Amino acid sequence: MSGSNSSVPGSGASLEPGAPLSFTVHSMPAPAMADDVVRRTSSGRLKMFIVLLVCAAPVVASYFTYFVIRPEGRTNYSELIDPLRPIPAALPLTDLQGGAVAAQTLKGQWLLVVVSGGACNARCERYLWLQRQLRETLGREKERVDKVWLIDDAATPRSATLEAIAGATVLRVPRDALAQWLAPAPQHALEQHLYIVDPLGNWMMRVPADPEPAKLKRDVEKLLRASAGWDKPGR
Numbered sequence: 001m002s003g004s005n006s007s008v009p010g011s012g013a014s015l016e017p018g019a020p021l022s023f024t025v026h027s028m029p030a031p032a033m034a035d036d037v038v039r040r041t042s043s044g045r046l047k048m049f050i051v052l053l054v055c056a057a058p059v060v061a062s063y064f065t066y067f068v069i070r071p072e073g074r075t076n077y078s079e080l081i082d083p084l085r086p087i088p089a090a091l092p093l094t095d096l097q098g099g100a101v102a103a104q105t106l107k108g109q110w111l112l113v114v115v116s117g118g119a120c121n122a123r124c125e126r127y128l129w130l131q132r133q134l135r136e137t138l139g140r141e142k143e144r145v146d147k148v149w150l151i152d153d154a155a156t157p158r159s160a161t162l163e164a165i166a167g168a169t170v171l172r173v174p175r176d177a178l179a180q181w182l183a184p185a186p187q188h189a190l191e192q193h194l195y196i197v198d199p200l201g202n203w204m205m206r207v208p209a210d211p212e213p214a215k216l217k218r219d220v221e222k223l224l225r226a227s228a229g230w231d232k233p234g235r
Contacts (some may be wrong), residue, residue, distance in 0.1 A: 003017030078199035084202035108235030143233035
C-alpha cells in the first residue's frame with residue numbers, strides 16, 4: 001500500500017523504496033560434520049569387511065590346515081588348484097530339457113564332477129560308476145557330496161545311463177564356456193579327469209586321469225574332515 005513500510009517478518013528491517021537488499025547467511029555446514037560423515041562411512045566399510053572376514057575365516061583356516069600345515073606332509077593324491085577357480089556366475093548351464101540353470105545353484109555342497117559328451121563312452125561310464133560308488137562309501141557323510149555330470153555337447157544320454165546315476169545333477173554346458181572354469185592337466189583332455197569343487201563353488205582339485213579309487217576316497221574324506229566345522233549337508 002502507498003505510504004506504508006514493508007518489512008521481512010521477524011527481521012525488524014524495513015524495506016524502503018530504493019534501499020539495497022542484504023542477505024544474511026545464518027549457518028553453513030561445519031567441517032566437523034563432513035568429517036563425521038567420512039568417519040561413519042569408513043567405519044561402515046570396515047565393519048562389513050570384518051563380517052566377511054569372519055564368515056570366510058573357517059574356510060581359509062581349514063584349507064590352510066589341510067594344505068599348508070599338514071604335519072604328515074603332502075599326502076593329497078589329487079592336484080590342488082592354486083589359486084582356486086570360482087564357478088563363473090555367467091556359466092551357461094541348462095538342464096536336459098533346455099531350461100536355463102543358474103551356476104550359483106551348484107554351491108552349497110562338495111561336488112564330484114564328471115565331464116563328457118552325452119553319448120558317454122567307456123571312460124565316462126567308468127567315471128560315473130566311480131563317482132556313484134565313492135559317494136556311497138562315505139556313509140553318513142555322503143549327504144555333503146553331490147554327483148554332477150556336465151555334458152559338453154548336444155548328444156542325448158542313454159536312458160540306461162541316466163537310470164544308473166539316479167540322483168545325480170546332469171547339466172549341459174558348451175565346451176568352450178566350460179573351459180573358462182575347468183581345465184585338464186597338460187597333454188590331457190577335459191574328460192580324462194574328475195574335478196572336485198568346494199561348497200563355495202571353487203574348483204579346487206583335479207583328480208588324476210584313470211584314478212585309483214582308494215586314493216581318491218582318502219582325498220575326499222580328508223576334505224570332509226577339514227571342512228566339518230563350516231560345511232553342513234544340504235544346499
